[in-house]
Amino acid sequence: MSTYHPLSVQEAIELARTIPGHFSEGADLSCREIGDGNLNLVFHVTDTSSDKSIIIKQAVPYAKVVGESWPLSLDRARIERQALQIQHQYCPSLVPEVYAYCDEMAYTVMEDLSSYTIMRKGLIEGGVYPNFAEHIGEFIANTLFYTSDLGMNQQEKKVLAGQFVNPDLCKITEDLIFEDPYRDSPNNNYAEAIADEAAALRSDLPLHFEVALLRDKFLTRSQALLHGDLHTGSIFVTPESTMVIDPEFAYYGPMGFDIGAVLANLLLNYAAQPGWSKTEELAQREQRLLDMVPAVWNEFESRFRALWNRDLQDEMARTPGYQDHYISQILKDTAGFAGCKMIRRIVGLSHVADIDGIPDDALREAAQRKALAIGKALVRHNRSVSSIEHFMEVITQAI
Ligand code: ADP
Ligand code: MG
Numbered sequence: 001m002s003t004y005h006p007l008s009v010q011e012a013i014e015l016a017r018t019i020p021g022h023f024s025e026g027a028d029l030s031c032r033e034i035g036d037g038n039l040n041l042v043f044h045v046t047d048t049s050s051d052k053s054i055i056i057k058q059a060v061p062y063a064k065v066v067g068e069s070w071p072l073s074l075d076r077a078r079i080e081r082q083a084l085q086i087q088h089q090y091c092p093s094l095v096p097e098v099y100a101y102c103d104e105m106a107y108t109v110m111e112d113l114s115s116y117t118i119m120r121k122g123l124i125e126g127g128v129y130p131n132f133a134e135h136i137g138e139f140i141a142n143t144l145f146y147t148s149d150l151g152m153n154q155q156e157k158k159v160l161a162g163q164f165v166n167p168d169l170c171k172i173t174e175d176l177i178f179e180d181p182y183r184d185s186p187n188n189n190y191a192e193a194i195a196d197e198a199a200a201l202r203s204d205l206p207l208h209f210e211v212a213l214l215r216d217k218f219l220t221r222s223q224a225l226l227h228g229d230l231h232t233g234s235i236f237v238t239p240e241s242t243m244v245i246d247p248e249f250a251y252y253g254p255m256g257f258d259i260g261a262v263l264a265n266l267l268l269n270y271a272a273q274p275g276w277s278k279t280e281e282l283a284q285r286e287q288r289l290l291d292m293v294p295a296v297w298n299e300f301e302s303r304f305r306a307l308w309n310r311d312l313q314d315e316m317a318r319t320p321g322y323q324d325h326y327i328s329q330i331l332k333d334t335a336g337f338a339g340c341k342m343i344r345r346i347v348g349l350s351h352v353a354d355i356d357g358i359p360d361d362a363l364r365e366a367a368q369r370k371a372l373a374i375g376k377a378l379v380r381h382n383r384s385v386s387s388i389e390h391f392m393e394v395i396t397q398a399i
């Protein structure tokens, strides 16, 4: 099974049988393709007579969303698999275990997380995740610190970064996040009702200036191994636990890009709440989401400082004042990237169910406008954001 071809359901079952330690010989296995993403096949293989199961994720050589006209390198499966292994090493309870893989066939066999809920869906349904901030704070602090020049040997880091050159998937980000929303691009996609907002984005030169600076950071700042696509659709949750999946956009980039992705998706769900909540629950649900934003940042910051004080690999980084400066710069980047990510989900190619799924037209439009207002404010003010309290003030003043 070494020449690349997309697996059939039958082949996925046969492959599953070969993974040691999961299914007994002659087990009656069944398989369904459950992928809901745009880029990959996901096979769920279960033993009909026990509760054992595994997931096989396989890349296809094009983006499904636009058909075979948008080719994508299969090497992203290798990148995703290696990123999962590294992230699992630093956060074993927050990342699924990789059981097997084949880079030529572009598949990874991993732990089945079907008992979890995709966080985006959970938040839309009003789910409450009291441990989420702590868990995701640990994920971003550990993965970013230990893959940066602070937490690893600087020469080894360069070699590692060379294994995460991910041009096809970075191009998707560069186009869809940092370019299309500010241009008259055929990739853009928005309702006629907010055409005024989309036009305003295209002519807002001070905003373009900030986006150009953030885009330059995305292109050039090899700070740490990023997940690269850390939205709430890449996070599985239960009220107790959290698992991060789908790091196929992994590359060496600016830390604030991952943190900004998490915060942007919490804020998109916040902006969508009037479209989902019963009147008597609305204020409480909104407040709960807003409170998660500083909670995630504060967990990240305290853990990152603790790792720095314990495991720093870099003598010059002990210079007094440097840690504070470094973290305040991550916060500014976080604000800017969070803003860019909110804007693209409203006017760009790929949207989120939190907003687009709102059944009522007027409430959906109001949510789109609110998300854009927050996103634009975060981009505009990113370089002056001085604390997480100030970050939250930028948001509350925008709405
Ligand atoms: P894509 O890169 O195509 O977005 P994802 O890795 O996000 O693929 O997976 C798509 C969907 O497949 C997820 O939303 C989830 O429903 C399912 N899935 C992926 N990985 C697992 C897993 N380890 N356990 C259970 N379901 C999974
Ligand atoms: Mg996905």
Ligand code: MG
Residues within 6 Å of the ligand: 092, 093, 094, 095, 096, 097
């Ligand atoms: Mg584990």
Ligand code: MG
Residues within 6 Å of the ligand: 037, 039, 229, 246, 248
């Ligand atoms: Mg993906």
